[in-house]
Amino acid sequence: MDLLTFALLLLVLLCLLLGMGLWISMSLAAVGYVAMAAVHPSPGLYLASSFWEATGSWTLAALPMFVWMGEILFRTKLSEELFNGLAPWVRRIPGGLLHVNILACGIFGSVSGSSAATCATVSKIALPELKKRGYDEDVAVGSLATSGTLGILIPPSIIMVVYAVAAEVSIVRVFIAGCIPGLMVMLLFSAYIAIWAKLNPAKQPAPEPAVPLREKLRQSAKLIPCTVLIVVVIGTMFVGWATATEAAAFGVLGSLLMAAGRWTGVALLVLDLLAWALGFIGFSQAWPIAFFALLGLAAGERVLTWQSFIDSVKGATRLSCMIMFILAGAAFLTKAMALTGIPAALAEGVAHLNLGPYGLIAILTVVYVILGTALDGVSMIVLTTSIVIPLVQHAGFDLVWFGIFIVLLVEIAEITPPVGFNLFVMQTMTGKEQFEVAKASLPFFLMLVLTVVLVTLFPVTLVTGLPDWLLSR
Numbered sequence: 001m002d003l004l005t006f007a008l009l010l011l012v013l014l015c016l017l018l019g020m021g022l023w024i025s026m027s028l029a030a031v032g033y034v035a036m037a038a039v040h041p042s043p044g045l046y047l048a049s050s051f052w053e054a055t056g057s058w059t060l061a062a063l064p065m066f067v068w069m070g071e072i073l074f075r076t077k078l079s080e081e082l083f084n085g086l087a088p089w090v091r092r093i094p095g096g097l098l099h100v101n102i103l104a105c106g107i108f109g110s111v112s113g114s115s116a117a118t119c120a121t122v123s124k125i126a127l128p129e130l131k132k133r134g135y136d137e138d139v140a141v142g143s144l145a146t147s148g149t150l151g152i153l154i155p156p157s158i159i160m161v162v163y164a165v166a167a168e169v170s171i172v173r174v175f176i177a178g179c180i181p182g183l184m185v186m187l188l189f190s191a192y193i194a195i196w197a198k199l200n201p202a203k204q205p206a207p208e209p210a211v212p213l214r215e216k217l218r219q220s221a222k223l224i225p226c227t228v229l230i231v232v233v234i235g236t237m238f239v240g241w242a243t244a245t246e247a248a249a250f251g252v253l254g255s256l257l258m259a260a261g262r263w264t265g266v267a268l269l270v271l272d273l274l275a276w277a278l279g280f281i282g283f284s285q286a287w288p289i290a291f292f293a294l295l296g297l298a299a300g301e302r303v304l305t306w307q308s309f310i311d312s313v314k315g316a317t318r319l320s321c322m323i324m325f326i327l328a329g330a331a332f333l334t335k336a337m338a339l340t341g342i343p344a345a346l347a348e349g350v351a352h353l354n355l356g357p358y359g360l361i362a363i364l365t366v367v368y369v370i371l372g373t374a375l376d377g378v379s380m381i382v383l384t385t386s387i388v389i390p391l392v393q394h395a396g397f398d399l400v401w402f403g404i405f406i407v408l409l410v411e412i413a414e415i416t417p418p419v420g421f422n423l424f425v426m427q428t429m430t431g432k433e434q435f436e437v438a439k440a441s442l443p444f445f446l447m448l449v450l451t452v453v454l455v456t457l458f459p460v461t462l463v464t465g466l467p468d469w470l471l472s473r
Helices: 003-019 024-037 043-055 059-074 078-090 098-112 115-132 137-152 158-167 171-177 179-199 213-220 223-238 244-260 262-277 283-299 306-340 342-352 357-372 377-394 399-414 421-430 434-457 459-471
Strands: none
Touching: 003 024, 003 306, 003 342, 024 043, 024 306, 024 377, 043 306, 059 158, 059 244, 059 306, 078 098, 078 115, 078 213, 078 223, 098 115, 098 137, 098 179, 098 223, 115 137, 115 421, 137 158, 137 179, 137 399, 137 421, 137 434, 158 171, 158 306, 158 377, 158 399, 171 179, 171 223, 171 244, 171 399, 171 459, 179 399, 179 434, 179 459, 223 244, 244 262, 244 283, 262 283, 306 377, 357 377, 357 399, 357 434, 377 399, 399 434, 399 459, 421 434, 434 459
16 A cells, blocks of 8 residues: 555544544544554554653643643633723723723733633623623624634643644743734734724714723732733743743742732741741742732732632643643654654655745645634644644744744634634624624634734744744843
8 A cells, every 4th residue: 555545544534533523632542553553563562652752741741730820810800800900091092992802811811821711701701891881792792702812822822832742842932932923913903993993983982081090000900910920920931030831830829829819828928938037948939939929918809719729620630631632642643653654755745846835834824724613723733743844844944933823823713613612602602693703703813814924924023033032142
């Protein structure tokens, strides 16, 4: 049997297993086993080693930590505080409170790392408020559906961790590379809202009275602990003080203290100062503990109960295990593909087509958008990495840049029917048909497409330049 026929049979087998409803991880492992059996007499040995190598990684330990951090903050009043804290600052901008959707999703996305969670949580607070004040429902729904995707682009992001592990690149580099595209998407969304508001004044509510600066600061005060937590978690990675895993652990500690409230912060601060005064710990150990204790103290009331704590652990465990199991199956399939020689043959075949780098990117864009109509982001990445990475490397693209490129395409997939996860979320939140939600999201969809074009044309300026500059200092 020639290599092309064998590859097509493996593809048919994978589609058949997925179509039968078998878990993605098991489907990947089963196809890998068949491929490995064709070239090696003991495929089981590779199966065991691949599963261990894929999941027994210190780098991958950042994944459950970031997931748990998001689960904890998901159960706090963060979304409500985001809306109330940001609203006074945007009331006089064309589009008014619609801009809060963009800002709140960007901030919440940076701590949750999940687009569906970001979309659902912010929508729960924002939609009733916007409807009550008379804002256009289509623009509100479209902006929330697409802004929710910022949860996977602005670091720390679960999908970025998955890609970095699968492509064997630095998690910190991918995180830093996502900052400028993330901010650019937010600016494009807000720019569209402002232009739309200027062109459609009849669809805007009457301007609200100006709020004094003192009142704005008072309403925004509760955002300070969360903002500080984000800056500390991301900043320690960016300046090289902590690895992604260490920063994630700091994030979990900070989110727990914020949710536990002021009295837990007071108790921890007193114990920390006593331990330092009595010489049990040095200043270098005392000040980080004191910092997080003050963070909990500033957060105010306690919102963390034993039940919500247990729910956060359960949620983080389920999601982390699912992702790691998929990564393990994909790692085995990747190893099997490498031994069969299919990726190398495919790369050579594409090279002979003389498509050029941009031709390859255009084809990959179409492929990923089509995949996004049927698969979630994590599955898209792990299913294609073993085949696509050799092609991208052969074309001369930077793998960190390609990670951001894929994340942007996953964002587009999240609002692409029929299996756009954010479309499902907004359909549930509003009671609208999926087609209506997709139509409302179309202008913001085009902003994402524009971002993909810009990062492809200016890869160094918009993506790889910032991590190269920061990490070379």
